[in-house]
Amino acid sequence: MPDEIRVHRWVAVALIALLQAACGGAPSPPVAASLAPAAPAAAPPIAAPAAPIRETTRTVVLGDTLERIFRDEGLAPGELAALRADPELRRRIDRIVPGDELRLRIDDGRLLTFERRLSATETLRAARAPDGSLRSEVRIDPLERGLRTTGAVIEGSLFQSTDLAGISDATAFKIAEIFRWDIDFVLDIRPGDRFDLTYETLSQDGVPVGDGELLAVQFINRGEAYRAVRWTAPGGTPDYFTPDGRSLRKAFLRAPLEFSRVSSRFNLYRRHPILNRMRAHRGVDYAAPIGTPVRAAGGGRVAFVGVKGGYGNVIEIVHRGGIRTVYGHLSRFSRGLRAGTVVEQGRVIGHVGMTGLATGPHLHYEYLQNGAHKDPQKVPLPKAAPVPARHMAAFRAHADPLWAGLDGVSAARVAPAQTAASSKAL
Numbered sequence: 117m118p119d120e121i122r123v124h125r126w127v128a129v130a131l132i133a134l135l136q137a138a139c140g141g142a143p144s145p146p147v148a149a150s151l152a153p154a155a156p157a158a159a160p161p162i163a164a165p166a167a168p169i170r171e172t173t174r175t176v177v178l179g180d181t182l183e184r185i186f187r188d189e190g191l192a193p194g195e196l197a198a199l200r201a202d203p204e205l206r207r208r209i210d211r212i213v214p215g216d217e218l219r220l221r222i223d224d225g226r227l228l229t230f231e232r233r234l235s236a237t238e239t240l241r242a243a244r245a246p247d248g249s250l251r252s253e254v255r256i257d258p259l260e261r262g263l264r265t266t267g268a269v270i271e272g273s274l275f276q277s278t279d280l281a282g283i284s285d286a287t288a289f290k291i292a293e294i295f296r297w298d299i300d301f302v303l304d305i306r307p308g309d310r311f312d313l314t315y316e317t318l319s320q321d322g323v324p325v326g327d328g329e330l331l332a333v334q335f336i337n338r339g340e341a342y343r344a345v346r347w348t349a350p351g352g353t354p355d356y357f358t359p360d361g362r363s364l365r366k367a368f369l370r371a372p373l374e375f376s377r378v379s380s381r382f383n384l385y386r387r388h389p390i391l392n393r394m395r396a397h398r399g400v401d402y403a404a405p406i407g408t409p410v411r412a413a414g415g416g417r418v419a420f421v422g423v424k425g426g427y428g429n430v431i432e433i434v435h436r437g438g439i440r441t442v443y444g445h446l447s448r449f450s451r452g453l454r455a456g457t458v459v460e461q462g463r464v465i466g467h468v469g470m471t472g473l474a475t476g477p478h479l480h481y482e483y484l485q486n487g488a489h490k491d492p493q494k495v496p497l498p499k500a501a502p503v504p505a506r507h508m509a510a511f512r513a514h515a516d517p518l519w520a521g522l523d524g525v526s527a528a529r530v531a532p533a534q535t536a537a538s539s540k541a542l
Protein backbone atom coordinates (compact mmCIF):
# COMPACT_ATOMS: atom_id res chain seq x y z
CA MET A 117 0.00 0.00 0.00
CA PRO A 118 2.27 2.77 -1.20
CA ASP A 119 -0.27 5.50 -0.42
CA GLU A 120 -0.47 4.47 3.16
CA ILE A 121 3.27 4.36 3.52
CA ARG A 122 3.52 7.79 2.00
CA VAL A 123 0.97 9.15 4.45
CA HIS A 124 2.81 7.64 7.40
CA ARG A 125 6.05 9.12 6.14
CA TRP A 126 4.54 12.54 5.93
CA VAL A 127 3.15 12.14 9.40
CA ALA A 128 6.59 11.08 10.58
CA VAL A 129 8.28 14.04 8.92
CA ALA A 130 5.77 16.45 10.41
CA LEU A 131 6.13 14.93 13.85
CA ILE A 132 9.89 15.06 13.77
CA ALA A 133 9.73 18.71 12.83
CA LEU A 134 7.23 19.39 15.62
CA LEU A 135 9.18 17.48 18.21
CA GLN A 136 12.37 19.24 17.31
CA ALA A 137 10.69 22.60 17.48
CA ALA A 138 9.27 21.64 20.84
CA CYS A 139 12.53 20.29 22.24
CA GLY A 140 14.65 22.99 20.64
CA GLY A 141 16.46 20.17 18.92
CA ALA A 142 19.36 20.02 16.54
CA PRO A 143 19.27 22.60 13.78
CA SER A 144 20.09 20.19 11.01
CA PRO A 145 16.88 18.24 10.38
CA PRO A 146 17.36 14.48 10.62
CA VAL A 147 14.57 13.85 8.14
CA ALA A 148 16.82 12.30 5.55
CA ALA A 149 18.32 9.97 8.11
CA SER A 150 14.94 8.82 9.38
CA LEU A 151 13.60 8.19 5.90
CA ALA A 152 16.61 6.45 4.53
CA PRO A 153 15.91 3.01 6.07
CA ALA A 154 12.46 2.95 4.49
CA ALA A 155 13.73 3.70 0.98
CA PRO A 156 13.56 0.66 -1.32
CA ALA A 157 16.78 -1.38 -1.03
CA ALA A 158 18.59 1.90 -1.21
CA ALA A 159 22.04 3.13 -0.54
CA PRO A 160 23.25 2.73 3.03
CA PRO A 161 21.64 5.18 5.48
CA ILE A 162 23.22 8.57 5.49
CA ALA A 163 25.36 8.89 8.55
CA ALA A 164 23.74 11.47 10.82
CA PRO A 165 25.33 11.06 14.20
CA ALA A 166 23.54 14.10 15.59
CA ALA A 167 20.07 12.53 15.39
CA PRO A 168 19.88 8.74 15.53
CA ILE A 169 16.09 8.62 15.46
CA ARG A 170 14.97 5.13 14.68
CA GLU A 171 11.59 3.86 13.63
CA THR A 172 10.76 0.21 14.05
CA THR A 173 7.74 -2.04 13.74
CA ARG A 174 7.66 -5.10 15.96
CA THR A 175 5.27 -7.96 15.43
CA VAL A 176 4.59 -9.61 18.76
CA VAL A 177 5.52 -13.30 18.91
CA LEU A 178 4.66 -15.96 21.47
CA GLY A 179 6.38 -15.26 24.77
CA ASP A 180 7.03 -11.59 24.05
CA THR A 181 6.52 -9.06 26.81
CA LEU A 182 6.68 -5.30 26.61
CA GLU A 183 9.69 -5.44 28.93
CA ARG A 184 11.54 -7.71 26.52
CA ILE A 185 10.61 -5.65 23.47
CA PHE A 186 11.68 -2.40 25.10
CA ARG A 187 14.98 -3.98 26.18
CA ASP A 188 15.61 -5.41 22.69
CA GLU A 189 14.99 -2.04 21.13
CA GLY A 190 17.54 -0.40 23.40
CA LEU A 191 15.08 1.75 25.30
CA ALA A 192 16.21 3.22 28.60
CA PRO A 193 14.93 1.35 31.71
CA GLY A 194 12.47 4.08 32.75
CA GLU A 195 10.69 4.35 29.41
CA LEU A 196 8.17 1.56 29.92
CA ALA A 197 7.30 2.95 33.34
CA ALA A 198 6.76 6.36 31.72
CA LEU A 199 4.41 4.78 29.20
CA ARG A 200 2.54 2.96 31.94
CA ALA A 201 2.20 6.01 34.17
CA ASP A 202 -1.14 6.86 32.58
CA PRO A 203 -3.61 4.22 33.88
CA GLU A 204 -5.78 4.44 30.75
CA LEU A 205 -2.75 3.92 28.55
CA ARG A 206 -1.55 1.13 30.76
CA ARG A 207 -4.87 -0.68 30.40
CA ARG A 208 -4.58 -0.55 26.62
CA ILE A 209 -1.01 -1.80 26.31
CA ASP A 210 -0.49 -4.32 29.07
CA ARG A 211 -1.99 -7.27 27.29
CA ILE A 212 -0.15 -7.93 24.03
CA VAL A 213 -0.86 -11.00 21.94
CA PRO A 214 1.09 -12.69 19.15
CA GLY A 215 0.41 -10.93 15.86
CA ASP A 216 -0.01 -7.47 17.40
CA GLU A 217 1.99 -4.80 15.64
CA LEU A 218 3.80 -2.19 17.68
CA ARG A 219 5.37 0.79 15.98
CA LEU A 220 8.05 2.59 17.95
CA ARG A 221 10.09 5.70 17.30
CA ILE A 222 13.18 5.92 19.42
CA ASP A 223 15.72 8.69 19.88
CA ASP A 224 18.85 7.41 21.54
CA GLY A 225 17.09 5.12 24.02
CA ARG A 226 14.21 7.53 24.53
CA LEU A 227 10.71 6.68 23.34
CA LEU A 228 9.26 9.34 21.03
CA THR A 229 6.11 7.61 19.87
CA PHE A 230 4.40 4.29 20.49
CA GLU A 231 1.60 3.03 18.27
CA ARG A 232 -0.55 -0.02 18.62
CA ARG A 233 -3.45 -1.04 16.41
CA LEU A 234 -6.41 -1.80 18.68
CA SER A 235 -8.91 -2.87 16.05
CA ALA A 236 -9.60 -2.55 12.35
CA THR A 237 -10.61 1.06 12.93
CA GLU A 238 -8.70 2.19 16.05
CA THR A 239 -5.04 2.93 16.66
CA LEU A 240 -3.60 3.87 20.02
CA ARG A 241 -0.84 6.44 19.75
CA ALA A 242 1.32 7.79 22.57
CA ALA A 243 3.71 10.65 21.87
CA ARG A 244 6.26 12.51 23.95
CA ALA A 245 4.89 15.90 24.95
CA PRO A 246 7.10 18.98 25.37
CA ASP A 247 7.09 18.47 29.15
CA GLY A 248 8.60 15.01 28.66
CA SER A 249 5.50 13.00 29.57
CA LEU A 250 3.87 10.58 27.15
CA ARG A 251 0.40 11.61 26.02
CA SER A 252 -1.92 9.16 24.37
CA GLU A 253 -4.87 9.33 22.03
CA VAL A 254 -6.93 6.80 20.12
CA ARG A 255 -7.20 7.57 16.45
CA ILE A 256 -10.33 6.46 14.69
CA ASP A 257 -9.96 5.50 11.07
CA PRO A 258 -13.53 4.53 10.23
CA LEU A 259 -14.64 2.05 7.64
CA GLU A 260 -16.32 3.77 4.73
CA ARG A 261 -19.39 1.94 3.56
CA GLY A 262 -20.70 2.07 0.04
CA LEU A 263 -23.30 0.15 -1.90
CA ARG A 264 -22.73 -1.85 -5.02
CA THR A 265 -25.49 -3.18 -7.20
CA THR A 266 -24.43 -5.58 -9.90
CA GLY A 267 -25.36 -8.85 -11.54
CA ALA A 268 -24.39 -11.38 -14.14
CA VAL A 269 -25.62 -14.20 -16.32
CA ILE A 270 -24.26 -17.59 -15.32
CA GLU A 271 -22.11 -19.39 -17.83
CA GLY A 272 -20.16 -21.86 -15.70
CA SER A 273 -20.70 -22.18 -11.98
CA LEU A 274 -22.01 -19.56 -9.61
CA PHE A 275 -18.48 -18.91 -8.37
CA GLN A 276 -17.00 -18.46 -11.84
CA SER A 277 -19.70 -15.94 -12.63
CA THR A 278 -19.36 -14.01 -9.39
CA ASP A 279 -15.59 -13.91 -9.96
CA LEU A 280 -16.09 -12.38 -13.39
CA ALA A 281 -18.47 -9.82 -11.92
CA GLY A 282 -15.87 -8.81 -9.30
CA ILE A 283 -17.88 -10.24 -6.42
CA SER A 284 -15.93 -11.77 -3.51
CA ASP A 285 -16.20 -15.46 -2.65
CA ALA A 286 -17.57 -14.49 0.76
CA THR A 287 -20.52 -12.75 -0.88
CA ALA A 288 -20.99 -15.62 -3.37
CA PHE A 289 -21.20 -18.03 -0.42
CA LYS A 290 -23.91 -15.85 1.09
CA ILE A 291 -25.98 -16.09 -2.11
CA ALA A 292 -25.72 -19.89 -2.03
CA GLU A 293 -26.50 -19.94 1.70
CA ILE A 294 -29.59 -17.73 1.40
CA PHE A 295 -31.15 -19.82 -1.38
CA ARG A 296 -29.93 -23.22 -0.25
CA TRP A 297 -33.44 -24.24 0.78
CA ASP A 298 -34.73 -23.65 -2.74
CA ILE A 299 -31.80 -24.10 -5.11
CA ASP A 300 -29.12 -26.78 -5.23
CA PHE A 301 -26.16 -24.75 -6.47
CA VAL A 302 -24.37 -27.88 -7.67
CA LEU A 303 -27.17 -29.70 -9.49
CA ASP A 304 -29.80 -27.08 -10.37
CA ILE A 305 -27.69 -24.35 -11.98
CA ARG A 306 -28.09 -23.93 -15.75
CA PRO A 307 -26.30 -21.66 -18.23
CA GLY A 308 -28.52 -18.64 -18.65
CA ASP A 309 -29.49 -18.47 -14.98
CA ARG A 310 -28.82 -14.99 -13.68
CA PHE A 311 -28.50 -13.05 -10.50
CA ASP A 312 -28.50 -9.46 -9.32
CA LEU A 313 -27.51 -8.22 -5.91
CA THR A 314 -26.88 -5.17 -3.76
CA TYR A 315 -24.21 -5.41 -1.08
CA GLU A 316 -22.11 -3.15 1.10
CA THR A 317 -18.54 -2.41 0.11
CA LEU A 318 -16.07 -1.52 2.86
CA SER A 319 -12.97 0.61 2.48
CA GLN A 320 -10.55 2.46 4.68
CA ASP A 321 -8.71 5.56 3.48
CA GLY A 322 -10.06 4.75 0.03
CA VAL A 323 -8.54 1.25 0.04
CA PRO A 324 -11.10 -1.58 -0.35
CA VAL A 325 -11.02 -3.94 2.64
CA GLY A 326 -13.85 -6.32 1.77
CA ASP A 327 -17.58 -6.72 1.46
CA GLY A 328 -20.14 -5.93 4.13
CA GLU A 329 -23.65 -7.29 4.35
CA LEU A 330 -25.54 -8.66 1.38
CA LEU A 331 -28.67 -6.49 1.41
CA ALA A 332 -30.77 -7.86 -1.44
CA VAL A 333 -30.40 -10.55 -4.06
CA GLN A 334 -32.45 -12.15 -6.79
CA PHE A 335 -31.62 -15.39 -8.54
CA ILE A 336 -33.36 -16.58 -11.68
CA ASN A 337 -33.00 -20.35 -11.86
CA ARG A 338 -34.46 -22.06 -14.95
CA GLY A 339 -36.83 -19.14 -15.46
CA GLU A 340 -38.06 -19.04 -11.87
CA ALA A 341 -37.19 -15.95 -9.83
CA TYR A 342 -36.15 -16.15 -6.17
CA ARG A 343 -35.75 -12.92 -4.23
CA ALA A 344 -34.40 -12.20 -0.79
CA VAL A 345 -33.86 -9.05 1.24
CA ARG A 346 -32.04 -8.75 4.54
CA TRP A 347 -34.15 -7.29 7.28
CA THR A 348 -34.07 -7.18 11.07
CA ALA A 349 -37.29 -7.00 13.06
CA PRO A 350 -37.13 -4.56 15.98
CA GLY A 351 -35.38 -6.47 18.77
CA GLY A 352 -34.74 -9.47 16.50
CA THR A 353 -31.83 -10.95 14.57
CA PRO A 354 -31.24 -10.35 10.83
CA ASP A 355 -32.89 -12.74 8.42
CA TYR A 356 -33.71 -12.92 4.71
CA PHE A 357 -37.27 -12.55 3.46
CA THR A 358 -39.15 -12.74 0.18
CA PRO A 359 -40.94 -9.62 -1.15
CA ASP A 360 -44.15 -10.69 0.59
CA GLY A 361 -42.38 -11.13 3.92
CA ARG A 362 -41.91 -14.90 4.07
CA SER A 363 -38.64 -16.25 5.47
CA LEU A 364 -36.29 -17.90 2.98
CA ARG A 365 -35.34 -20.35 5.70
CA LYS A 366 -37.07 -23.47 6.81
CA ALA A 367 -37.51 -23.64 10.57
CA PHE A 368 -35.58 -26.97 10.63
CA LEU A 369 -32.49 -28.42 9.04
CA ARG A 370 -33.29 -31.65 7.23
CA ALA A 371 -30.29 -33.29 8.95
CA PRO A 372 -28.63 -31.93 12.09
CA LEU A 373 -25.10 -32.77 10.92
CA GLU A 374 -23.07 -32.50 7.74
CA PHE A 375 -20.79 -35.08 6.11
CA SER A 376 -22.67 -38.15 7.27
CA ARG A 377 -24.60 -41.00 5.71
CA VAL A 378 -27.91 -42.48 6.75
CA SER A 379 -27.14 -45.85 8.34
CA SER A 380 -30.67 -46.67 9.49
CA ARG A 381 -33.94 -45.15 8.34
CA PHE A 382 -37.16 -44.37 10.17
CA ASN A 383 -38.97 -47.73 10.39
CA LEU A 384 -41.78 -48.64 12.70
CA TYR A 385 -41.22 -52.42 12.09
CA ARG A 386 -37.52 -52.95 12.55
CA ARG A 387 -35.60 -55.75 14.29
CA HIS A 388 -33.25 -54.06 16.74
CA PRO A 389 -29.59 -54.92 15.99
CA ILE A 390 -28.58 -55.31 19.64
CA LEU A 391 -31.79 -56.40 21.33
CA ASN A 392 -32.60 -58.72 18.38
CA ARG A 393 -36.32 -58.26 18.69
CA MET A 394 -38.92 -56.18 16.90
CA ARG A 395 -38.60 -52.63 18.00
CA ALA A 396 -39.65 -49.59 16.02
CA HIS A 397 -36.88 -47.26 14.90
CA ARG A 398 -38.52 -43.91 15.53
CA GLY A 399 -35.72 -41.80 14.13
CA VAL A 400 -32.91 -41.70 11.60
CA ASP A 401 -29.34 -42.83 12.27
CA TYR A 402 -26.56 -40.80 10.73
CA ALA A 403 -23.19 -42.59 10.76
CA ALA A 404 -20.34 -40.15 11.28
CA PRO A 405 -16.96 -40.16 13.01
CA ILE A 406 -16.92 -39.64 16.76
CA GLY A 407 -16.67 -35.94 17.49
CA THR A 408 -18.58 -34.74 14.40
CA PRO A 409 -20.50 -31.59 15.43
CA VAL A 410 -24.25 -32.02 15.92
CA ARG A 411 -26.39 -28.91 15.38
CA ALA A 412 -29.76 -27.81 16.68
CA ALA A 413 -32.08 -28.58 13.75
CA GLY A 414 -34.18 -25.56 14.63
CA GLY A 415 -34.29 -22.72 17.11
CA GLY A 416 -35.83 -23.61 20.47
CA ARG A 417 -35.30 -24.29 24.13
CA VAL A 418 -33.30 -27.21 25.49
CA ALA A 419 -35.62 -29.47 27.52
CA PHE A 420 -33.16 -32.19 28.54
CA VAL A 421 -29.39 -32.73 28.58
CA GLY A 422 -28.07 -35.93 30.15
CA VAL A 423 -28.13 -39.71 30.10
CA LYS A 424 -31.33 -41.61 29.32
CA GLY A 425 -31.35 -45.42 28.91
CA GLY A 426 -30.54 -46.71 25.43
CA TYR A 427 -30.12 -43.14 24.12
CA GLY A 428 -26.95 -42.69 26.15
CA ASN A 429 -26.01 -39.00 26.22
CA VAL A 430 -29.05 -37.28 24.77
CA ILE A 431 -30.34 -33.75 24.13
CA GLU A 432 -34.00 -32.85 23.66
CA ILE A 433 -35.11 -29.48 22.28
CA VAL A 434 -38.65 -28.10 22.23
CA HIS A 435 -39.57 -25.79 19.35
CA ARG A 436 -42.52 -23.63 18.35
CA GLY A 437 -45.57 -25.41 16.96
CA GLY A 438 -45.46 -28.44 19.26
CA ILE A 439 -42.28 -29.83 17.70
CA ARG A 440 -39.58 -31.64 19.67
CA THR A 441 -36.24 -32.95 18.40
CA VAL A 442 -34.01 -35.58 20.05
CA TYR A 443 -30.26 -36.20 19.54
CA GLY A 444 -28.93 -39.49 20.97
CA HIS A 445 -25.67 -41.46 21.51
CA LEU A 446 -23.60 -38.26 21.81
CA SER A 447 -19.99 -38.46 22.98
CA ARG A 448 -20.29 -35.09 24.69
CA PHE A 449 -22.40 -31.96 25.02
CA SER A 450 -21.39 -28.43 24.10
CA ARG A 451 -20.02 -26.47 27.02
CA GLY A 452 -22.64 -24.61 29.02
CA LEU A 453 -25.62 -26.35 27.43
CA ARG A 454 -28.30 -27.24 29.99
CA ALA A 455 -32.06 -27.51 30.32
CA GLY A 456 -33.55 -24.08 29.62
CA THR A 457 -30.79 -22.90 27.27
CA VAL A 458 -32.22 -21.11 24.22
CA VAL A 459 -30.48 -22.26 21.03
CA GLU A 460 -30.56 -20.90 17.50
CA GLN A 461 -30.91 -23.04 14.42
CA GLY A 462 -27.54 -24.48 13.42
CA ARG A 463 -25.82 -23.99 16.77
CA VAL A 464 -23.50 -26.86 17.71
CA ILE A 465 -25.06 -28.59 20.72
CA GLY A 466 -22.97 -31.76 21.00
CA HIS A 467 -20.78 -34.28 19.21
CA VAL A 468 -21.36 -37.69 17.63
CA GLY A 469 -20.53 -40.67 19.85
CA MET A 470 -21.73 -44.17 20.61
CA THR A 471 -23.04 -43.93 24.16
CA GLY A 472 -26.09 -46.01 25.13
CA LEU A 473 -27.26 -48.86 22.90
CA ALA A 474 -25.16 -48.24 19.80
CA THR A 475 -23.16 -50.64 17.61
CA GLY A 476 -20.98 -47.86 16.16
CA PRO A 477 -20.55 -44.10 16.18
CA HIS A 478 -23.73 -42.42 14.92
CA LEU A 479 -26.31 -39.80 15.73
CA HIS A 480 -29.82 -41.04 16.44
CA TYR A 481 -32.18 -38.19 15.52
CA GLU A 482 -35.92 -37.99 16.22
CA TYR A 483 -38.53 -35.43 15.14
CA LEU A 484 -41.84 -35.35 17.03
CA GLN A 485 -44.94 -33.31 16.30
CA ASN A 486 -47.44 -33.04 19.17
CA GLY A 487 -45.85 -36.13 20.69
CA ALA A 488 -46.03 -38.31 17.53
CA HIS A 489 -42.82 -39.48 15.86
CA LYS A 490 -42.41 -38.35 12.23
CA ASP A 491 -39.87 -39.50 9.66
CA PRO A 492 -37.22 -36.75 9.81
CA GLN A 493 -36.29 -37.41 6.17
CA LYS A 494 -39.83 -36.96 4.86
CA VAL A 495 -41.76 -34.70 7.21
CA PRO A 496 -42.70 -31.39 5.53
CA LEU A 497 -40.56 -28.81 7.30
CA PRO A 498 -42.29 -25.61 8.38
CA LYS A 499 -40.96 -22.26 7.23
CA ALA A 500 -39.23 -19.98 9.71
CA ALA A 501 -41.34 -17.13 11.09
CA PRO A 502 -42.41 -14.50 8.52
CA VAL A 503 -42.28 -10.73 8.96
CA PRO A 504 -44.88 -10.01 11.66
CA ALA A 505 -47.99 -8.28 10.28
CA ARG A 506 -47.42 -5.26 12.50
CA HIS A 507 -43.97 -4.69 10.92
CA MET A 508 -45.02 -5.23 7.28
CA ALA A 509 -45.16 -1.49 6.50
CA ALA A 510 -41.65 -0.93 7.86
CA PHE A 511 -40.40 -4.00 6.01
CA ARG A 512 -41.83 -2.77 2.69
CA ALA A 513 -40.39 0.70 3.19
CA HIS A 514 -36.97 -0.92 3.69
CA ALA A 515 -37.25 -3.46 0.88
CA ASP A 516 -38.92 -1.53 -1.96
CA PRO A 517 -35.93 0.67 -2.88
CA LEU A 518 -33.71 -2.43 -2.84
CA TRP A 519 -36.01 -4.30 -5.25
CA ALA A 520 -36.06 -1.22 -7.47
CA GLY A 521 -32.26 -1.21 -7.52
CA LEU A 522 -32.15 -4.85 -8.59
CA ASP A 523 -34.75 -4.25 -11.29
CA GLY A 524 -32.69 -1.35 -12.57
CA VAL A 525 -29.46 -3.30 -12.90
CA SER A 526 -31.27 -6.30 -14.34
CA ALA A 527 -32.93 -4.18 -17.03
CA ALA A 528 -29.64 -2.46 -17.83
CA ARG A 529 -27.95 -5.76 -18.59
CA VAL A 530 -28.09 -6.19 -22.35
CA ALA A 531 -25.85 -9.17 -22.97
CA PRO A 532 -24.56 -12.19 -21.05
CA ALA A 533 -21.66 -11.67 -18.68
CA GLN A 534 -22.06 -7.94 -18.88
CA THR A 535 -22.45 -6.27 -15.53
CA ALA A 536 -23.59 -2.87 -14.51
CA ALA A 537 -22.45 -1.31 -11.30
CA SER A 538 -23.45 1.72 -9.39
CA SER A 539 -22.11 3.07 -6.18
CA LYS A 540 -23.51 5.49 -3.69
CA ALA A 541 -22.88 6.38 -0.11
CA LEU A 542 -25.14 4.85 2.50
Ligand SMILES: [Zn+2]
Pocket residue numbers: 380397399400401479480481
Ligand atom coordinates in the same frame (compact mmCIF):
# COMPACT_ATOMS: atom_id res chain seq x y z
ZN1 LIG B 1 -31.29 -44.88 15.91
